[in-house]
Amino acid sequence: MAIFGSIIKSIIDLKETLTPEGEAVKDQEQVLVNLLKKAKDTSFGKHYKFEKILESEDVRKAFAEKVPYFDYNKIDKEWWHKYHEGEENVTWPGKPPYFALSSGTTGKTSKRIPVTEEMVEAIRNAGIKQVSALSNFDLPPDFFEKEIMMLGSSTDLHKEGDHQEGEISGISASRIPFWFRSYYKPGEEISKIDEWDDRVQKIAENAEEWDIGALSGIPSWMELMLKKVIEHHNLNHIHEIWPNLQVYTSGGVAFEPYEKSFNALLGKPIQVIDTYLASEGFLALQDRPDTHSMRLITDNGIYFEFVPFKPDYINQDGSLTEDAPVIPLEEVEEEKDYVILISTVSGAWRYLIGDTIKFTDKSRNEIRITGRTKFFLNVVGSQLSVNKMNDAVQELENKFEIRIPEFVVAAKRGEDGEYYHYWYLGTEDKAEDDKLAEALDEALKNANKNYKVARSKALKGVKVTTIDPNMFHEWNAKNKKKGGQVKMEKVMNEEKFAEWEKFIKEQSPAT
Known part of the structure; x- marks a missing residue:
């Protein structure tokens, strides 16, 4: 009997039992009020008259009317760049001790x-909520000792003037509480190695020492x-090598496209738990089994x-039009795609993180990530979102009994x-x-009426090239870096796609 594990499990069970589930809309109203109060004396708060917004009868409505939408480029150009020039109290009181570096899915510039x-x-609080939610999963006591x-x-953050910089996962891991460090692998020394x-x-070399x-x-x-661990130990x-592996916590992207290839590396099924940790914050977590959805x-x-995620509201660069309507939490509808905006305790305001959800x-209040605003293929009216693409690729996996963990697509003119x-x-x-190509075309026609219409008019057809999945990882290594929070872009414009095709030809001269 795993006595220590049983104690931990009992504490988690008790905490989950004693923690009341708040009313989400009231929670959100209070969060906004707290954010505005905290930031009212910042440069941003004074500019947008937070004090006046707080005096309004409907604070949420006044906030939406007074403060415009911001994507990264806009808020950095108008506000955040001032932190790097020595200013304080810009969009949040004081100066941030960290900056999260994120190249996201586009461009080399972090x-x-x-x-x-x-x-x-x-x-950290969201992480505790995730641990508490484990009481809802059927996990044995000894799991809590692994x-x-x-x-x-x-986790080897870089010192830049008066702050440190690194990816959000590295910042979070560098602040792991002392009581958790004995559970945390690959450990502090290996985690500081910068090269993926x-x-x-090093993880592969040390793998057999860990449970x-x-x-x-x-x-x-x-x-x-x-794959590296399996290859290194000829498994x-x-x-x-890890017989007690029972849980995989995914994050930041939909897991389904990877499910088939991921499961091929396992000897038995494990529990997959989705989380939504972006560079801008921990947004949602899966708190129950038998779903891929996450609770905000x-x-x-x-x-x-x-x-609402509609072509009329999305600019070519993935930002929002100024007249795009905003919907509060209580008015959202199920199974409709939305662009998600956040205002946070890091001084992001009505901020477009670039993800779409439903x-x-x-x-x-359960959601799923459905794609990115920039991964919206609408060159000839096809109106394809990433979730539709993912679904179609999964159909290919099932029909042809193959694994397709990565893909990229672009619309361009052929030789004709x-x-x-x-x-x-x-x-x-x-x-x-x-x-x-034929099966993919049919799957997309069946899934999306706009695509079907486009195929009868301006869109001539589909062309498919299969390549080694490692090419996607090497592309990331060339353009950004390997590992961490880096995600592969799914949709490219013609200019970027030309670079991609040149890269593939250089890697595979025979193709």
Whole structure:
């Protein structure tokens, strides 16, 4: 009997029982009021008259009317850049001790997103909520004695003037409480290694010394790490070295596209738990089994707003039009796509993080990530969102019995002057490109009426090229970096796609 594990499990069960589920709308109203009060004397708060907003009968409505939408480029150009020029009290009191570096899914240039002490605390509180929610999953007591492999970015933060910089997973891991450090793997020394390949090599070399019960990280990089461990020790699957592995906490992207290839690395099924940790904050977590949906964290320093995800409201660069309507939490509808906006204890205001979501269960405030505003393929009216693309690719996996963990697509003119969707599918399995293209086209026609209409008019067809999935990882290494929070872009414009195709030809001269 795992006595220590039983004690921990009992504490978690008790905490979950004693913690009341707040009323989300009231929680959100209070979060917004607290944010406005805290920031009313900042430069941003004075400029947008937070004091006056707080005096309004309907604070949420006044806030939406007075403060415009911001994406990273806009808020950094108008406000956040002042922190780097020595100013204080810009969009949040004081100066942030950290900046989270995020290249996101586009471009080589890292964004520098403020991370305040209040945000570090909010992320820690969200982590505690996630641990508490484990009481809802059927996990044995001995699970709570096993070690947790957290595969994030390097915890060796870089000192820049009066603050430190690194990816959010590295910042969070660098602040792990002392009581958790004995459970945390790969440990402080290995976690500080900056180069992804070197860090993963060290993990592989030390893997047999650890009793891993849970994994945490982005699916694409987690797969690479598991493959490296399996290869290094000449294993059939990961459970041969970590027999007690029972949980994988995914994050930041939909897990389903990776499910088939991920499961191929396992010796037995494990519990997959989705979380939503962005560079701007910890937004949602899965708190019950038998779903891939996550509950919005509505009482923890982040205020949410939602804009219907429609072409009329999205600019070419993925930002919002000024007249895009905003929907409060109580008015959202299930199974409709929304652009998510956040205002936070790090001084982000009505901030577009670039993700689209849908509510799967409004009563539980449960959501799923459906894509990115920039990953919206609408060059010839096809109106394809990433979730539709993911679904179609999963249909291919099932129909052809193959695994396709990565893909990228662009719309461009072919040699005949007509528009085509050009797809690159990452797979190690064999399938004929022409047959994949035909099946993919049919799946998208059935799933999206706008795509079907486009196919009868301006969109001539679909062209598919299958490549080694490692090409996607090497592309990231060339353009950004490997590991951490880096995610592969799914949709490219013609200019970026030309670079991609040139890169693929250089890597595979025979193709």
